[in-house]
Amino acid sequence: GQQLNQSPQSMFIQEGEDVSMNCTSSSIFNTWLWYKQDPGEGPVLLIALYKAGELTSNGRLTAQFGITRKDSFLNISASIPSDVGIYFCAGPYTSSGSARQLTFGSGTQLTVLP
Amino acid sequence: NAGVTQTPKFRVLKTGQSMTLLCAQDMNHEYMYWYRQDPGMGLRLIHYSVGEGTTAKGEVPDGYNVSRLKKQNFLLGLESAAPSQTSVYFCASSSTRSRELFFGEGSRLTVL
Numbered sequence: 001g002q003q004l005n006q007s008p009q010s011m012f013i014q015e016g017e018d019v020s021m022n023c024t025s026s027s028i029f030n031t032w033l034w035y036k037q038d039p040g041e042g043p044v045l046l047i048a049l050y051k052a053g054e055l056t057s058n059g060r061l062t063a064q065f066g067i068t069r070k071d072s073f074l075n076i077s078a079s080i081p082s083d084v085g086i087y088f089c090a091g092p093y094t095s096s097g098s099a100r101q102l103t104f105g106s107g108t109q110l111t112v113l114p
Numbered sequence: 115n116a117g118v119t120q121t122p123k124f125r126v127l128k129t130g131q132s133m134t135l136l137c138a139q140d141m142n143h144e145y146m147y148w149y150r151q152d153p154g155m156g157l158r159l160i161h162y163s164v165g166e167g168t169t170a171k172g173e174v175p176d177g178y179n180v181s182r183l184k185k186q187n188f189l190l191g192l193e194s195a196a197p198s199q200t201s202v203y204f205c206a207s208s209s210t211r212s213r214e215l216f217f218g219e220g221s222r223l224t225v226l
Binding site for chain 2: 009033040042043044045048088101102103104107
């Protein structure tokens with residue numbers, strides 16, 4: 001599988017602050033996905049990116065597919081308590097395979113302080 | 115709409131015991147997957163299936179077997195459990211038309 005490096009590992013922020021996290025790959029990806037996992041539940045897809053340079057928003061979340069195709073970024077604006085959870089980046093399991101077989105980053109644990 | 119359902123949710127085993135985790139999906143998805151989640155390591159693909167009667171190895175397949183006898187079910191078996199298999203296991207499914215994986219709620223397995 002592909003190697004994904006996700007940072008930071010954890011973040012503690014005040015409610016209302018903006019958040020940024022990123023993910024880098026050891027090889028070129030044709031797809032980047034961002035998932036969120038709430039405590040005790042399975043991951044849920046937030047944003048999918050299919051094209052280098054693509055910038056996609058989902059409410060207060062914005063993700064970008066890096067132009068080198070080896071990185072991606074997720075930003076959360078004006079954080080709220082329900083943003084708490086683990087955020088994972090993911091990409092195709094093989095360099096030429098479909099995104100249906102995914103390899104995941106190690107996750108960013110986000111804590112929002114009131 | 116149940117989506118992806120995993121049973122059991124929790125299980126404690128002794129080293130050497132065997133068990134099977136069951137995953138059922140009601141979305142008529144072709145593809146199904148088993149992942150394990152360990153602290154600080156994200157989710158790692160164990161085995162997957164691209165259709166009824168087919169299975170393939172993922173990133174960490176050793177010590178596990180799978181079967182997909184029916185399209186809606188994907189079973190994960192541990193023949194001789196080891197403490198290193200203590201983890202949270204997630205099943206997921208996807209259709210042929212979408213890259214979105216739908217995950218179950220997870221099964222927490224502890225091997226003593």
